[in-house]
Amino acid sequence: MKWNQFRLKTTTQAEDIVSSMLMDLGIQGVQIEDKVPLTKEDKEQMFVDILPDIPADDGTAYLTFYLDEEEDKGTILLNIRKELDKMRAYLDVGACVIEESQTEDVDWVNNWKQYFHQFYIDDILVIPSWEKVEEKDSDKLVIHIDPGTAFGTGMHETTQLCIRQLKKYVKDDTMILDVGCGSGILGMLALKFGARYSVGTDLDPCAIDATHENMEVNGIRKDQYEVMIGNIIDDKAVQDKAGYGKYDIVAANILADVLVPLTPVIVNQMKPGGIYITSGIIEDKEETVVQAVKAAGLEVLEVNHQGEWVSVTARKNQE
Numbered sequence: 001m002k003w004n005q006f007r008l009k010t011t012t013q014a015e016d017i018v019s020s021m022l023m024d025l026g027i028q029g030v031q032i033e034d035k036v037p038l039t040k041e042d043k044e045q046m047f048v049d050i051l052p053d054i055p056a057d058d059g060t061a062y063l064t065f066y067l068d069e070e071e072d073k074g075t076i077l078l079n080i081r082k083e084l085d086k087m088r089a090y091l092d093v094g095a096c097v098i099e100e101s102q103t104e105d106v107d108w109v110n111n112w113k114q115y116f117h118q119f120y121i122d123d124i125l126v127i128p129s130w131e132k133v134e135e136k137d138s139d140k141l142v143i144h145i146d147p148g149t150a151f152g153t154g155m156h157e158t159t160q161l162c163i164r165q166l167k168k169y170v171k172d173d174t175m176i177l178d179v180g181c182g183s184g185i186l187g188m189l190a191l192k193f194g195a196r197y198s199v200g201t202d203l204d205p206c207a208i209d210a211t212h213e214n215m216e217v218n219g220i221r222k223d224q225y226e227v228m229i230g231n232i233i234d235d236k237a238v239q240d241k242a243g244y245g246k247y248d249i250v251a252a253n254i255l256a257d258v259l260v261p262l263t264p265v266i267v268n269q270m271k272p273g274g275i276y277i278t279s280g281i282i283e284d285k286e287e288t289v290v291q292a293v294k295a296a297g298l299e300v301l302e303v304n305h306q307g308e309w310v311s312v313t314a315r316k317n318q319e
Contacts (some may be wrong), residue, residue: 004073005101008063008080011094012036013282015061016156017255018093018218020182022081023147024206025076027065034061058093066103090257116147119155121163124189126154141192144217145185149275152253158279161311162186162253165277169249169313171194177242177269179232179252179262184211184225186251191224191307195249199242200227230270233262244268244305251277256285263289264296270317275301280312 010018012034019030035057046209067073079100118127125140127133133142147153154160166189170176174195178187181200184207191198192234200211211227230238247269251257258265270276276298287302291311293300298314305311 002073003066003068003103005103006065006067006077007101007191008065009095009099010060010061010063010099011092012057012059014091014093015063017087017091018048018084019063021087022063022065022080024204025079025083026206027067027076028116029065031064032061033064046199078237090255111257116153116155121154121160123168124154124163143189143192144184145183145214152185155183157306157309158253158281158311159185161279161306161309162251162277163189164191164310165302165304165313166249166251167193169275171197171276174248175199175246175271176249176251177247177266179250179266180254181227181260182207182253184214184227186253187211187214187225187227188218190249190251192218193222196224198225199247200225201232201238201242202229203225205229233258233265239265239268242269245271246272247271247277250278253279256281256289259289260292263292263298267296267298267316270316274316274317276314276316277311278313279309279311281312283308283310286310286312 008018008049011140015032015034019032022030043066084093087093116128118125118131123140125133125137125142126145127142128146129144145153152159154163166186170190172194176187176190176195176198178198178200181187181202186199187198187200202208208227208229215225218258228238230240232238232293234243245268246269250266250270252262252266259281266276276293278289290300293312293314298316300312300314302313303310
């Protein structure tokens with residue numbers, strides 16, 4: 001069987017979000033090509049001391065993915081272009097030209113698994129379904145996540161920043177709201193850390209399904225969480241369903257340009273004294289988010305960095 005190969009031209013700024021969107025649409029094994037210099041951590045993971053010189057980063061990225069001959073490529077490409085058009089409202093996604101070619105029969109769907117292995121976030125072990133927990137990790141908090149369902153395996157710096165803040169602020173009676181829940185990893189870990197109940201919202205139906213699947217795989221009962229679809233920024237029905245003044249923690253691992261309009265709205269869902277944990281903020285947007293948080297009447301508690309990403313944690317004042 002031959003495969004249809006597609007190469008999408010986008011920007012390095014958008015590559016993570018666009019690849020997550022592709023996976024949300026059911027496309028697995030997205031290959032990313034860019035000229036972003038490797039970090040020290042990247043080089044260590046590759047076990048390479050000397051790398052060939054590459055051209056300077058020009059801000060362009062290419063995402064390659066595959067569809068088999070039986071898939072409705074017309075519908076899938078139409079859905080991709082619709083999602084890209086939506087993203088243009090808040091993100092530079094670039095030209096988004098899609099080149100098509102054919103390739104011979106290869107197990108593209110599963111070959112990518114060789115690149116995703118178990119890893120640690122401090123004392124947490126994140127492991128895919130095709131690997132086993134070793135005896136040396138018996139004392140770790142283990143969560144099972146497979147990439148390709150929705151954004152949030154825990155590997156990205158933005159997710160790790162949120163996880164560390166959740167671990168710091170979650171208490172036994174915590175009610176948490178996760179805006180843009182993706183795979184559900186933040187709500188799930190909050191429950192693992194001892195939270196009482198988790199509510200997640202997302203715009204993508206795939207995220208809703210992924211959250212249910214990941215909660216079940218990780219032993220989270222259905223009476224411990226709920227997840228809903230919709231835009232909590234401007235959809236009053238979602239705001240009403242989520243509830244007002246009831247959350248000890250609100251987590252939002254999304255782009256800075258979304259955090260700015262979200263923040264003055266989401267304070268209404270928070271309890272007095274509630275904690276607001278944000279991430280997904282590129283370094284040059286740090287001050288923009290800090291000012292939005294302050295303008296909403298929140299007190300900035302911490303600003304943390306990992307790589308080129310930033311997390312801002314704030315508190316709603318007691319009334």
